[in-house]
Amino acid sequence: MLExxxxxxxxxxxxxxxxxxxxxxxxxxxVEDGIDNQQLISMHLRKAGAEVVIAENGRIGxxxxxxxxFDLILMDMQMPEMDGETATGELxxxxxxxxxxxxxxxxxxxxxxxxxAAGCTDYLxxxxxxxxxxxxxxxxxxxxxxxxxxxxSMPEPSKIRAVSPPIRICSIFCINSSPTxxxxxxx
Numbered sequence: 001m002l003e004x005x006x007x008x009x010x011x012x013x014x015x016x017x018x019x020x021x022x023x024x025x026x027x028x029x030x031v032e033d034g035i036d037n038q039q040l041i042s043m044h045l046r047k048a049g050a051e052v053v054i055a056e057n058g059r060i061g062x063x064x065x066x067x068x069x070f071d072l073i074l075m076d077m078q079m080p081e082m083d084g085e086t087a088t089g090e091l092x093x094x095x096x097x098x099x100x101x102x103x104x105x106x107x108x109x110x111x112x113x114x115x116x117a118a119g120c121t122d123y124l125x126x127x128x129x130x131x132x133x134x135x136x137x138x139x140x141x142x143x144x145x146x147x148x149x150x151x152x153s154m155p156e157p158s159k160i161r162a163v164s165p166p167i168r169i170c171s172i173f174c175i176n177s178s179p180t181x182x183x184x185x186x187x
Contacts, residue, residue: 022134024050026071026141031061031087032103033079037126041074041103044130045137058082062090070098072140077104077115086117094118099140103128 028050032038042052053068055061058075059082065073073091075085088100094167102115107125115123124136 007016022138024133024138024141024164025049025135026047027053027054027069028137029050029053029061029068029070029073031058031073031079031084032076033057034076035105037076038052041128041133044133048134049135050137058084058087063085065091065096065098066094072137073098073100074103075100075120077102077106085114088115088119088132101136101140 018024027043030038030045030052031040032041032054033056038054038056042054044096053064053070055064057079061075062075062082075084079087082090082129084102084104089100091100093097096103100120102112102118102120102123103126104111104115104123105126112123112127121140122136124133
């Protein structure tokens with residue numbers, strides 16, 4: 001019998017294993033007015049291998065997108081001069097078919113629908129997790145994410161020793177080698 005164990009303890013979500021490496025190859029236009037976001041997002045993208053060009057607002061973003069060749073655009077939705085919704089609409093009106101991923105602090109379903117209706121290909125809410133940013137970008141660049149979770153290293157077979165006395169598992173999920181433990185399973 002389990003004592004002092006609540007169902008929530010048993011059913012709690014295990015921590016997710018995050019990708020260690022996602023490799024990108026492509027030229028990305030980051031249209032973002034916030035300097036901190038520019039630095040953080042571009043750092044993640046560059047460390048993953050992407051080339052990043054930054055535009056400080058939607059007007060500059062439209063100019064750069066129409067005069068340069070980009071594989072993908074990350075578009076902030078709230079910016080001065082020209083917001084992301086207007087900039088995306090203008091790029092689509094001019095025939096640009098490159099994937100445009102909206103970046104916004106608004107995370108409601110209707111905000112996502114508004115971004116998609118404006119012509120965005122996808123949507124990420126800020127603050128965006130590094131892994132989600134990189135895997136989303138990789139999916140639109142047609143890249144394979146390289147997933148390399150930390151794996152425990154196994155000792156060489158010659159270095160494995162038998163454990164004595166035998167370890168028994170008790171019903172409260174502990175390992176116990178004592179034959180006097182009242183909750184020891186035999187097995």
